[in-house]
Amino acid sequence: MAKRSKTSTATLPSREDVVAFITSSSGKVGKREIARAFNVQGSDRIWLKQLLKDLEIEGIVDRRGKTVHKAGQLPPVVLADIKRRDRDGELIAEPTEWDEEEYGPIPTIIIIPSRKPRPGMPVAGVGDRALLRVDPLKQGDVHRYVGRVTKILAKQRAQVLGIFQALPEGGGRLVPVDKKSREKELLVRPGDEGEARDGDLVATSIVKHGRFGLPHAKVKERLGSLKSEKAVSLIAIHTHNIPSDFPAAALAEAERAEHATLAGREDWRDVPLVTIDPPDAKDHDDAVHAVRDEDEDNKGGFIVTVAIADVSAYVRPGSALDRDAQERGNSVYFPDRVVPMLPERISNDLCSLRPHQPRPALAVRMVIGPDGRKKNHSFHRVMMRSAAKLSYQQAQDAIDGRPDETAGPILDSILKPLWAAYETVKKARDIREPLFLDLPERKIVLKPDGTVDRIFVPERLEAHRLIEEFMILANVAAAETLEKAKSDLIYRVHDEPSLEKMRALSEVLASIALKLPTTGALKPELFNRILRTVEGSEHQLFINEVVLRSQSQAEYSAENYGHFGLNLRRYAHFTSPIRRYADLIVHRALIRALKLGKDGLPADTTRAELIEISARISAAERRAMAAERETIDRLIAHFLADRIGAIFEGQISGVTKAGLFIKLKETGADGFVPAGTIGADYYRYDEKTHSMRGERTGETYRLGDRVQVKLVEAAPVAGALRFELLSEGRFSRKPQGAKKARGAKAGKPSRRAAPKVKVKRRSRA
Template sequence: MKKPTQHDPDTLPSKAAILDFIAANPGKVGTREIARAFGLKNNLRAELKRLLRDLADEGAVARGGHKGKKLHHPGALASTLLADIVSRDRDGDFIAVPDEWDEDEHGAAPKIRIFSPRKPRPGEAAGLGDKVLLHVDEVEPEDGISHRGRIIKIVERPKHRVLGIFRANPKGGGRLEPVDKKMLGREMQIPQGATGDAEDGDLVAVEAQRISRFGPPNGRIVERLGSLKSEKAVSLIAIHAHSIPDVFRRETINEAEAARPARLEGGREDWRKLPLITIDPADAKDHDDAVHAEEDSDPSNRGGYIVTVAIADVAHYVTPGSALDREALVRGNSVYFPDRVVPMLPERISNDLCSLKPNEDRAALAVQMIIGADGRKRDHKFHRIMMRSAAKLAYEQAQAAIDGRPDDTTGPLVEPILKPLYAAYEALKRARDERGPLDLDIPERKIVLKPDSTVDRVIVPARLDAHRLIEEMMILANVAAAESLEKARTPLIYRVHDEPGIEKVNALREFLASLDMPLAKAGALRASNFNAILGRVKGTERETLVNEVVLRSQAQAEYSAENYGHFGLNLRRYAHFTSPIRRYADLIVHRALIRALHMGKDGLPESFALPELSEIAAEISATERRAMLAERETKDRLIAHFLADRIGATFEAKVGGMHRAGLFVKLADTGADGFVPARTIGDEYFRYDEAGHALTGSRSGESFRLGDSVTVKLVEAAPVAGALRFELLSHGRRGTPPADRGRRFDRERSGGKKFKDYGAKGRDDKGRDAKAGAFKSDAAKGHDEKKRSEERRRKFGKKNSRHKVRKNKGKRK
């Protein structure tokens, strides 16, 4: 990267200097890179962001790259961008064009010739119509093409197929019930002879055959994906809807089965006498981290501790370029559903050779950390070891033992192992409180299933000190890994979390101002600024509301080969090291440590540098987001199944999001999300106030705000899509009607083009799809038509209404 000339760190660079720097590094720099290159102090970051926003508003710079964080001159291509594959050249190479391009301002979109450095594996090859993430370089123009691109990831394929549940007709054929919320109410007919081998209740893929203006489209079943009558069926929908690989290739399984336990050789240290223990959820099947703590006998560290964290040595079994490695990269991470786990690695590796089972020899990478009495890490050192776990404990089991209720397993461990661990945690907690990470209180619910994989109940597990103990020790080990690799100047993949964007912070500031809670404008924001706000509302009726709004103002954590810190944890450097069984990022960090500290020949290849790791970081960030979405959708479907037989029941809920089409509510007992269409709220138009997170009545001023407690009635459930529709039974807050109320609202309420009650689409505050008309059953449509007829009669009178019908009949004749 070309750097600017030396600059005064106490002043902002000129616009011209910034533009020159961006021109010299097109598509490679963002806010952080500019601040670092010019050596700017932290208190100038906010002003720099405002300056860059002004340049964007003036059209002097444009944003591109992954998630739009990199800057370039308008008309130039970013080094990483989304593109659509549109054609082939005469040699058969794919030609792509940028996904976003302003032809009016910059002319025709530049063409990018795609090349592949290796032969793609089956199922990975790109095709026409695909949307891909590319790494782009400028080349000598040839046939009017001046750029070439390398595919990092296929982001989206053309949606020729529709997933759904096949409902058979006894007379032949049937219909498709789509699983996508956005397609609710848009069933597809499957003619006789087009059903393949599908049976009633099967999850199938269908290709549309005919789309007509009248009646539902016809389709043909092209693939039977599984039966929803079988166990573990609900997660099957998400697996196929998001193209999550759930069957390992034969070569991967063969390689895993051929693996043999690691031996105490090649410089591996023997730590089998150190009583490390694992503490995990009670239902965990793999155990990849173990901990130990003891008082430090060094007189210079009085009151301090030696904390050891040992992590399964996955890198010994999954070597670079192997079948196991290739498939682990494609998967990116394990995916956890309530009824199953889709693992990143085969069970032979994850649940056997790399699971730190009690009283069995296991290979591990361990970090031993010296902790002062103040909880701060003074020093650390990594070791490649052979260990033997002394015990396998559940969180609740460990907590009960330390609270004076030991069992047969924990009784002998309390004094020698558990008490030193908890004492070390108390010291670490002091350092954590002083560091001040973002302290959001958002309870997480867990779905408990019956043996048949249906929902038994939904619970909020207690947050124990045992959870916090493991969490703090893992964070400490992750920091140590990042520090060691930076010191050795070895490339790595960081876990990064950007500070909130200017737009989100301004929106949050406006919202907090409406609650008489100012948010500082001067200087760069820190997690402590948000914690001060959260502390003010703790224990009040505003606590849930403010926690939700602060959460939504935050950026999403991701993986990156370039470090820009972790805002939420308030850490300057952070890497994932502690879960290589289920995250590919951790496996990369393990290999980097082996390479940097000369602990074996199976480390990160010397050829791996920043560009390669940047591509891997982009891929695994995408697989992580895919997993989160699939997990959330599966929980929605399970709870919708659970509530499907409770139509008409009332529930206590909170407003969890909103859009001009209506309210999203979250039930208090199950945490289920549902939708209340705006047209069903009262008898007036409700206007969406985005800044205030509220829907407000045009005449009465009645309003519903994010976090408000409400009573709702379940009106309709669509279990296959995981969708619930509610009716609001409680009233909102009384207030002053909006200043611009009047005819415009009445016009919109009566069906103006600006607002349609049913069928309005949009996104709520969490980015979920909102479609108010999603649940329109035939019965509901008939009821609404009858209601509209009665309204016409009241408005025009009985005589006029009949006259209108006769007039229309005459026209039809």
């Protein structure tokens, strides 16, 4: 508990006063605002800091960065979708892409429209996506809010995506693919089916919603047969309302754009920068170069240069291209297609750093000391010419002594200095010790006909880490420069884990006899020690996943509260303006702050606008992640649909009252074992040990256990797999004879225990 200062007890606010102030404040509230409101000064600020920590531990307030608010409440500004009207005609909205695991159940926002809108005031309606300033409807109510529309962002498409089921007499029925859809089924009348055939994935609009019978829908677009995996990504695109077609005005602007000239730029065309990307990359927006520093005061140091495509030269603030890019927020990547943020004329031509072709860039030159720390840096607006285009594997093979015809000629002059600089930079990275999670990422390779060829986990190379570390250095340099110039910007922030998630992690670790330290500052180093403890053990994979789940979600913010995962005080995305709108904002801010041209961030850009943009692009990022994840799940379900009855090795990745979640070793696919099918016993869920335990036999299945499962059902549209458990669990005590337990399944054959599976030890820098 926070103890009051003996010298100023009478002047300090009570706990109740502080909570009341946090609850009633509509703007940003942090320690500074509370101290100013109650005139808390000097050493009493330590008392206030401890009080806020106590209130957070007790669950009375929540903290995000340096901001606190009443536990469970929405932040003052929220991006929301307007869903419907209530009986009184008031608009009802819900937060867009709300993360229930992160922030709790979805609250309801009641939007009270003005009786008489003032000129220029945005007038919202059902289907709009808008930025709202919100306040609780009444004190203490965290589920109902009054919202004021500050900006309308986009009109949601009034359509339903579903599977068309043809009827003999014509027309058909539509089964929505969205499990959250209000409509379980819709009727398509004869003549309204368009070109849809039985089993097709179609987009429809609701044309009639009567009081009785099924609502009527009209097919607007045939998206393809679900027999081809090419239709799978379209499900995610449409259900998440991801803009996939560029407006005519944006395309026209892109086609009219002309190549940038050398005017106003430094000539860097002789600097041998190279691009290193995935082998299937279509656009190349970053290039790197390194050379030993010849300065006598920096012996053993390097000069590292990172050049980034100058998108701001072509996408001007307020243009059609800019408005569309802001709505998209980022490019979205699926196994069979990319939904880009910018048209190909920009992303794949004018701004792609193609080898041996002049391209405009914004570059940062960083002086690295022999200890790996950045000593200083400078930004330059340049015209560059890439010396070579390499894939990660090409670059790595060359360093490992297997150069090809592209990498061979530049091995000694370009690649070896890059690796030497990286070895130096690693020293500072290892001291900083960012969070290191060893989680393999699945990659799906499709055949020409769109069906799944194979699923594999690509190898992580030093070439990947080299590019990542240089990009991190450039991003930090961008944030530092803008802060020094006192310029507003959009940060990339990552809050530290909440106390609730830390408690949950502690319980999981206790189930495998590991203890989470309860003292000392919360830093990535703490989690890294845990990860090193389980490295090479049977628990390695699932502990990495549990630690990942314990982390907060990174986002964009005009307020800086640091990046916990990278263990950095300031960080801004600068290195991918082709595919992320946040980076384009940072580029424009640098151009304006450093007087590098007239196409920087407009002088009248306010902090409030950046707050709105941050909320919008953070939601767009969450939308993209959900769409990409769902598409992977659906593709894997398609891939396994013809393997019903097959047996797989897996690991228990989650335990709930409803059953066990299983992650397959072969593909990384996730599936479910319902509790009622586990075994010949009645199994109870133990929340503390994250396990299922048989009442009669004591047989136990717990998080992280290796198991064998049989695939019994695959639902490609839902992306769901259902398994039957074959392995025996652990026994904490001997079975109690043959007495049948409640919920047992008589006559079920005994299951053969899964063989032990060795985990290969993966070395990580």
